[in-house]
Amino acid sequence: MTEATALTRNQSLVHNTLRQADGPLSAYTILDRLRDDGFRAPLQVYRALDKLTSLGLVHRLESLNAFVACAGEHRHGENELIAFAICERCGQVEEFADPVVCERLEAWAGDNAFHADKTTIEIRGKCAVCRAA
């Protein structure tokens, strides 16, 4: 159960690029950073990102059109609802899961016969460090 699906070369390259980054990266930024590794076209990045997000190793930030490596506090592949707090100044992203929020949104879905596939929660603002600065 805990095995990591072996990633392909392209997938590993993209994953490592995101892990080494100190914040979210756009697909095209990833592409640029992987030119020396033979990447030539956006699709190479997007295909790897699709796979990585479906494995839960990477998250897409909708409000940024960018991607981050999963911080890993929560289990991969689970359908857990994760919220992101994104600092507009330094770009750092915090992930957190709130069971109550999750439960309330599920309750709304239940009450309205809505079947949720994917839920996005993103808070844009200013982090503690940047507020102090």
Added chain:
Amino acid sequence: MTEATALTRNQSLVHNTLRQADGPLSAYTILDRLRDDGFRAPLQVYRALDKLTSLGLVHRLESLNAFVACAGEHRHGENELIAFAICERCGQVEEFADPVVCERLEAWAGDNAFHADKTTIEIRGKCAVCRAA
């Protein structure tokens, strides 16, 4: 306090286009629909959308890169946290506000000294009608 700021011609045209639509529209779709009214460039749409969103008359759906007219159950201009349930099949969008969710996210922000500017909650899935079909 309750007066509606008079909208300019462009702003009204964009607003009406969104109100008449039966779902979210992209900026470019709006542009196409307003060609006959003299719209020529994306910026005309984006400028109107910026104003309308700042007035709370229109919402941007980040996960769709599209815009909807505010459904109007909640007060305009307020900084209220609104969640959107988006049907992937029929495109309909439901707006709702959940005070508990709001409170929990505010609590997280408080605990983490994070200053939230704007929060996005979007649930992608399938609505009741489409599930039945």
Added chain:
DNA sequence: GACATTACGTAATAACATTACGTTCGATTG
């Protein structure tokens, strides 16, 4: 080994959004 599935490479194009620059309109206010 035949077959299905998944991943890959490349090129072209579509879709979404902004920058830059100059002009017009309306409300002050001196």
Added chain:
DNA sequence: CAATCGAACGTAATGTTATTACGTAATGTC
């Protein structure tokens, strides 16, 4: 009333993000 100031506008060019289309290669399965 003219000067001025700010918001909105028009247009063109460009930048950024994402997908479609087509063919090839690698991998797993029976």
